[in-house]
Amino acid sequence: MADFVQKTVNKSAVRDISVPIADVTSFNNLIQMVIDDNSFGCVAYTDRDGVEVPGIVRNRExxxxxxxxxxxxxxxxxxxxxxxxxxxxxxxxxxxxxxxxxxxxxxxxxxxxxxxxETYYAQLKCHDPSGDDYYVTFTRKTVRISSYQDDAIRNKIEAWADLIPALE
Structure with missing residues (x-):
């Protein structure tokens, strides 16, 4: 009988926000800032179809x-x-x-x-320089990092979030 063999270790982490993000404009400004500033140091890559993909993209919202x-x-x-x-x-x-x-x-x-x-949900897909793809999901009340493997990714996002008053 064949056994399952672990191939990757995908992790997730959540930060609860003490005061919900006030309105959809503030929420969108936060998401757009992450994308525009490349806050997590993500890098563009070429997908399987040969298409250049930015380092951070809105995946779902x-x-x-x-x-x-x-x-x-x-x-x-x-x-x-x-x-x-x-x-x-x-x-x-x-x-x-x-x-x-x-x-x-x-x-x-x-x-x-x-x-x-009212509720807001935006999931960003990020491509780390290590090649790791992971997701950062924002709601009015939480920020979730998911599908990451390296704790350095969580540490980098946590350090960034510590500097954003709306994410305390």
């Missing part, structure tokens, strides 16, 4: 807007969650739900945006 419907007594009578693939779609979908009179009538209340319960 989604944004969820929350709209509550509140009746005349101030009681929430309904809620809508709108998960969108981009910030532009997130804002457009929220605006559409807020302005939709038919939806408000059906819910029996006035539409109000619930900014505090």
């Amino acid at each position: 989604h944004y969820t807007a929350k709209v509550n419907f509140v009746n005349g007594a101030g009681k929430r009578v309904g809620t809508v969650s709108l998960q969108s693939p981009s910030i532009a779609a997130f804002e457009a979908n929220a605006a559409e739900a807020l302005a939709n009179a038919g939806l408000a009538t059906a819910m029996g209340g006035t539409a109000v945006r619930d900014f505090g319960r």
Whole structure:
């Protein structure tokens, strides 16, 4: 009988953020800063198809807007969650739900945006100079490093995060 033989050691680590990132603009600015500044020292590479890939790319992202419907007594009578693939779609979908009179009538209340319960998710794919590919995933409340092998990657990202007030 054949045994499974370990080939790699993939690790993950999470940092909880003490105060959630305030809004989608601040969140996007943080993500774009990481990409623009190449904060983790990643390097471009050529994929299997011969295509040049930047060292850091947005791998996945989604944004969820929350709209509550509140009746005349101030009681929430309904809620809508709108998960969108981009910030532009997130804002457009929220605006559409807020302005939709038919939806408000059906819910029996006035539409109000619930900014505090909205969620943001962006996963960056990073290519380390060592050749290791790993992911850094940001939400409003956490930063997760996953699929890395070398602890030096975690240490580098942790040192960077320590310098970012929004990630305390």
